[in-house]
Amino acid sequence: MSWKNYLSDRQATYLEDFRAFLSIPSVSAQPAHSQDVQRAAAWLAERFKRAGFLQAEVLPTAGHPVVLAEYCPYPDRPTVLFYGHYDVQPADNPERWNSPPFEPTIVDGRIVARGASDMKGQVMAFLLAAEALIATGALGLNLKALIEGEEEIGSPHLPEFIERNKERLRCDMIINGDSGQLSETTPLLSLGVRGICGLEFDLTGPSHDLHSGSWGGQVQNPLHAMAELVASLHKPDGSVAVKGFYDDVEPLSPELREWYKKIPWDEEEMKRKLGVPAFYGEAGYTPWERITGRPTLEVNGMWGGYTGPGGMTVIPSTAHAKITCRLVPHQDPDRIVALVKAHLEEHLPKGVRLEVRVKEAGAPAFRMRADHPVAQAAKEVLTELYGVPPVETMFGGSVPILSTLKKLLGHDPVSFGFGLEDELIHSPNEFFRLSSFEKGQRGYAMLLLQLAK
Amino acid sequence: MSWKNYLSDRQATYLEDFRAFLSIPSVSAQPAHSQDVQRAAAWLAERFKRAGFLQAEVLPTAGHPVVLAEYCPYPDRPTVLFYGHYDVQPADNPERWNSPPFEPTIVDGRIVARGASDMKGQVMAFLLAAEALIATGALGLNLKALIEGEEEIGSPHLPEFIERNKERLRCDMIINGDSGQLSETTPLLSLGVRGICGLEFDLTGPSHDLHSGSWGGQVQNPLHAMAELVASLHKPDGSVAVKGFYDDVEPLSPELREWYKKIPWDEEEMKRKLGVPAFYGEAGYTPWERITGRPTLEVNGMWGGYTGPGGMTVIPSTAHAKITCRLVPHQDPDRIVALVKAHLEEHLPKGVRLEVRVKEAGAPAFRMRADHPVAQAAKEVLTELYGVPPVETMFGGSVPILSTLKKLLGHDPVSFGFGLEDELIHSPNEFFRLSSFEKGQRGYAMLLLQLAK
Numbered sequence: 001m002s003w004k005n006y007l008s009d010r011q012a013t014y015l016e017d018f019r020a021f022l023s024i025p026s027v028s029a030q031p032a033h034s035q036d037v038q039r040a041a042a043w044l045a046e047r048f049k050r051a052g053f054l055q056a057e058v059l060p061t062a063g064h065p066v067v068l069a070e071y072c073p074y075p076d077r078p079t080v081l082f083y084g085h086y087d088v089q090p091a092d093n094p095e096r097w098n099s100p101p102f103e104p105t106i107v108d109g110r111i112v113a114r115g116a117s118d119m120k121g122q123v124m125a126f127l128l129a130a131e132a133l134i135a136t137g138a139l140g141l142n143l144k145a146l147i148e149g150e151e152e153i154g155s156p157h158l159p160e161f162i163e164r165n166k167e168r169l170r171c172d173m174i175i176n177g178d179s180g181q182l183s184e185t186t187p188l189l190s191l192g193v194r195g196i197c198g199l200e201f202d203l204t205g206p207s208h209d210l211h212s213g214s215w216g217g218q219v220q221n222p223l224h225a226m227a228e229l230v231a232s233l234h235k236p237d238g239s240v241a242v243k244g245f246y247d248d249v250e251p252l253s254p255e256l257r258e259w260y261k262k263i264p265w266d267e268e269e270m271k272r273k274l275g276v277p278a279f280y281g282e283a284g285y286t287p288w289e290r291i292t293g294r295p296t297l298e299v300n301g302m303w304g305g306y307t308g309p310g311g312m313t314v315i316p317s318t319a320h321a322k323i324t325c326r327l328v329p330h331q332d333p334d335r336i337v338a339l340v341k342a343h344l345e346e347h348l349p350k351g352v353r354l355e356v357r358v359k360e361a362g363a364p365a366f367r368m369r370a371d372h373p374v375a376q377a378a379k380e381v382l383t384e385l386y387g388v389p390p391v392e393t394m395f396g397g398s399v400p401i402l403s404t405l406k407k408l409l410g411h412d413p414v415s416f417g418f419g420l421e422d423e424l425i426h427s428p429n430e431f432f433r434l435s436s437f438e439k440g441q442r443g444y445a446m447l448l449l450q451l452a453k
Numbered sequence: 454m455s456w457k458n459y460l461s462d463r464q465a466t467y468l469e470d471f472r473a474f475l476s477i478p479s480v481s482a483q484p485a486h487s488q489d490v491q492r493a494a495a496w497l498a499e500r501f502k503r504a505g506f507l508q509a510e511v512l513p514t515a516g517h518p519v520v521l522a523e524y525c526p527y528p529d530r531p532t533v534l535f536y537g538h539y540d541v542q543p544a545d546n547p548e549r550w551n552s553p554p555f556e557p558t559i560v561d562g563r564i565v566a567r568g569a570s571d572m573k574g575q576v577m578a579f580l581l582a583a584e585a586l587i588a589t590g591a592l593g594l595n596l597k598a599l600i601e602g603e604e605e606i607g608s609p610h611l612p613e614f615i616e617r618n619k620e621r622l623r624c625d626m627i628i629n630g631d632s633g634q635l636s637e638t639t640p641l642l643s644l645g646v647r648g649i650c651g652l653e654f655d656l657t658g659p660s661h662d663l664h665s666g667s668w669g670g671q672v673q674n675p676l677h678a679m680a681e682l683v684a685s686l687h688k689p690d691g692s693v694a695v696k697g698f699y700d701d702v703e704p705l706s707p708e709l710r711e712w713y714k715k716i717p718w719d720e721e722e723m724k725r726k727l728g729v730p731a732f733y734g735e736a737g738y739t740p741w742e743r744i745t746g747r748p749t750l751e752v753n754g755m756w757g758g759y760t761g762p763g764g765m766t767v768i769p770s771t772a773h774a775k776i777t778c779r780l781v782p783h784q785d786p787d788r789i790v791a792l793v794k795a796h797l798e799e800h801l802p803k804g805v806r807l808e809v810r811v812k813e814a815g816a817p818a819f820r821m822r823a824d825h826p827v828a829q830a831a832k833e834v835l836t837e838l839y840g841v842p843p844v845e846t847m848f849g850g851s852v853p854i855l856s857t858l859k860k861l862l863g864h865d866p867v868s869f870g871f872g873l874e875d876e877l878i879h880s881p882n883e884f885f886r887l888s889s890f891e892k893g894q895r896g897y898a899m900l901l902l903q904l905a906k
Contacts, residue, residue: 213850214744214850217734217779224752280803281671290671291668298766300764301765302758304756305753311777315751322765395667
């Protein structure tokens, strides 16, 4: 029997399996659900075994456990490692859900449940693809699946887990399933994401709020100092003014700039979509270069003083700001945070004190070559699956797991998943298309076969 | 009988009158108390009549009524108008009061009740002083008392009331009783306050919050624009950068600068009191000159983006700020607001839209000459009452009623009251010293006698 027939014969059963997986509220962020997280891990390991994996275990971490499944019967063939997660976002505000978040409901060809798109749907699709290939004897390589339970809380224990199990996780290629396509008709090949680091800081002037009539003019207003300090972080040309910020940034190569030009960008449509009167950014770069090829510094929050209705004539004691930077390859998150901190200290206006709090460790950027063999294989599969070649692009956001996997396991992870942008992940009524569930099974099978060639 | 004996014979009864007045919860801000406000006005008019005033009426406004009392038997003698208010601040949070706010309680020589210091205590002191002088035949001038019921909500209907009753309020001298002394042992002569005007504004970039990873670098961040715009409002020397802001400001005369030098200022003590690492203000001016002699522009609130715990990688759609300016003589509040608005428009960073909301009408500054005859009389009385001459100063805050009275009635109001800074006005457990109540009666009597000379 062909693997394709094997899959199509079993779609009704597979959908029941998917429902069962979605019914377990594996919310990693909420201690009340820690038993459910354990239960989901156990269910998944068991299902991997049923799929024909020779080993599938629930392995402990200092937090939620990792599911590690292995099918490695071929000592001389390459090994592919699949990364995914079985934990889900919280599903508070049940009144905003049209059906209970952990009672999967099918509406118009979509399965509605928390975690459907992010990412139990892709984990199941991969598992079922592997099952079909194993069952029909078509799989010509070794497989490992590393499915963690803490992605939605920032994967705090995953690096340590990988370090500790490095030998066992050894592989030749990595697929990241926590990913998606551009639309139902256009596939996507992501070749990179930016890194991230962040800090927050307070400026304190007087020890308590002062009356702005009695004291205005004689003490530094922390809000004025904040404005001055934040304004000092950028130059008039839109670039970041922090000394050393661009030190490790490689200029965009002519080849890369040519490549960027091919990414579609309709300025008027984007303006409408974002609702901005005009675009604005670092001078000398195109939109996609700015978003993915250049580092940025953004204030995500800034506040102080009276913010309620009406007026209150106060000079506040303190002002606050939160900053994150997005990084490109070779920029070290710790070094960038240190440079920003030094800038704040050096440009501190008179009359206020500065306190900086660095956020938990950042993540470096990830970028891979378009001619990487796994990327090329993914491209071929996507072209066949969708009938058109994938849009090759990079993203401005950050996926710390990519650089973590590369650093610890030595290979570029290729993102290959089937989520779509409109599937309300992290929101009420999250859903996954049944067509994507089925297409995902075929897609993963085709990719594994391609990689086995 | 001397007026002094008349007063001292009646202190027990007067304290009961004061208690009765304080027991009426005349909270102007709360509709639930509007009957109480009416009741306080009626009680007060009746008490003025009992004090010997020939007329005392409760006169309507579009809001709470005004009490107008008149004792004008001397066609050839001057007329003094006393300004005060009988409304009080709300007294919410009863659990923070040691005794019920409208059940006056005497503790350690202090009467604790909402409105005791601000300013039923001074209104009663003036009324009782007048009673004693009328009863003993000592008063050699005409008296008018204008006691409003909306001071704590910004006197919205008082200007219109004064306009409408200009003839009836005609006078030769004005005393403002809503005032205080420097301490129990040091009197104060206030010769001016700054004016005020304000506005608030929003900056809007994208029509909704954006992910700072996906879009950071390509759209203007309203928080960056806000920082840049707010920073543009001041020059490096601490002066206001708004074009035309100082156009109508008279340079400080050498005489005034000499006068300023006499106001006590202990820099180290003030630093400790305000808890600032250093003072900061417009270059070239002394502390008191900055606070009372020069105009300022202060941001009272500024906010946007994520302000909760942890991080959130957002580029907010909007950023907000509230601004007030303190004005010196000749600066017109409306013109200054228009100049600030023009500055914001002119310096608006790229990629954001501006919306400005002007607050309700501002107030011009008030300043009077130290050699004004009523000020001189007040100075003599205070010197006699306290045994030391008053500290002559101006204040940085704003008392809109002063410029309103001057503009509509044509005379400089002299502030002469007996509140002290520590009496918790506008806070739970407001109190008034019984010694101030008694000293106030004598003080007002002495001032009226001095003015009759």
